[in-house]
Amino acid sequence: MTTFAIAALLLIMMPGPDQVLVTRNALAGGRRGGLLTMVGGALGLTVHAGTAAVGLSALLLASATAFTALKIVGVAYLVWLGVQTMRAARHTGSATEEDAEPIHAVTWTAYLRQGFLSNALNPKVALFFVTFLPQFLPADTTSPRGQALLLSAVFASLYVAWFGCYALLVDRFGRWLRRPSVRARIERVTGIVLVTFALRLATATH
Template sequence: MIPGPDQALITRNALAFGRTAGLLTMFGGLLGLTVHATAAAVGLSALLLTSATAFTVLRVAGVVYLLWLGICALRSSRRRDDAPQAVAEQPRSPLQHVRTGFMSNVLNPKVALFFVTFLPQFLPTHGHTLSQAVLLSAIFAGLYLLWFSLYNVVVDRIGSLLRTPRARARIERITGLLLVGFAIRLAVQQP
C-alpha cells in the first residue's frame, strides 16, 4: 500500500481512460508480481540478486522504463496546458494497459528484492518449501489485488472531479514527476 510506480500508473490510467483501464493496469502489475513471486519461490530471484551484472541490467531497464513513462506523462501535461480543450486522450487497447502495469512491475528490482528478503523469513527450514512459498506469494497477490481494486474504485468515484482539463494536466505532471523520481531513486540506490 506504499505509493509507488504501480499506484501512479493505475491512478493515471484510471483517470485518463476509465475504471477498466485502471483495472487492466493493475492486472498487468499482478502478472509482473507473479513473475517475481514465482522466481523467488523456485530460487531464481536469489540467483539474480547474487549476480551483480544481472541485477544491474534489471535495475537499468527499470530506470529507463520509469523515465520513459515519466517523460511521456510530463509531455502530455504540457500539451494539456497548451490546449486543454483540444487534447483528447488517444484510445488504447486493453493489452497496452496490461503491458504498462506488467513492465513497471517486472522491471522493478525492488519487487524481486522484496520477495527474496521477505518470503524466506516465513518458510519452514525443512520439508516442502515450494508449496509454502507459492501460498505466501498467492496471499500477497491477493492483497495486491484487493488493495488496488478498492483504490481503483475510489479513483473512479472521485474521477469526475479530477477529469477536468486543468486537473488532468496537474495529474499528468505529478505522475510524470513521481515516475521520474522513482527512476532516479532506483538509479542511485545501492543494491
C-alpha cells in the same frame, strides 16, 4: 499467516510506481484503464514470485551484472513513462471542460503492459520476494517452495484487492479529477514522481 498478510498489505499501500500508474491510467482510461493496469502489475509480481520459489531470483540478486542490467532497463522504462506523462500534461491543460471524460483510444493491452513491466523490470520486487517473504516461512515446514508460493499468492490477492478498490475510487471521482486544469497538474506531478522513482531505483544496490 495473519502477520504476513498485515505486513504485506502495509507494504502494498505504501506509495510507489504501482499507485502512480494506476492513478494515471484510471484517469486516462477510466475504470478499465485502472483495473487493467492493476492486473498487469499483479502478473508482473507473479514473475518474481515464481522465480523466487525456484531460486532464480536469488541468482539474479547474486549477480551484479544481471542486477545492474535489469535495473538499467527498469530505470529507463520509468523515465520514459514519466517524460511521456509530462508531455501529455501540455495537451491536457489546453483541453476544454467537455473533454473531462476517460480516453479509451489506448488499447487494453497497453494498460496491461505498463502495469506488468513496471513490476517485472523492478529488481526491488525481486529483492522483496527473496528477503522479506522467507522471514514468514515456518521453520518446520516440509515444503518451503509450496509455502513460498502460498504466501506469494496471498500477497498477489491483497495487491489485487487493494489496487482494484483504489482504481474504482479514482474512477468514482474521475469526473472532477479529469477536469483539464486538475488533470494537467496531476499528470505533471505523476511524471515527476515516476522520474523520481526511477532515480531512486538507479541508486538501489543488492
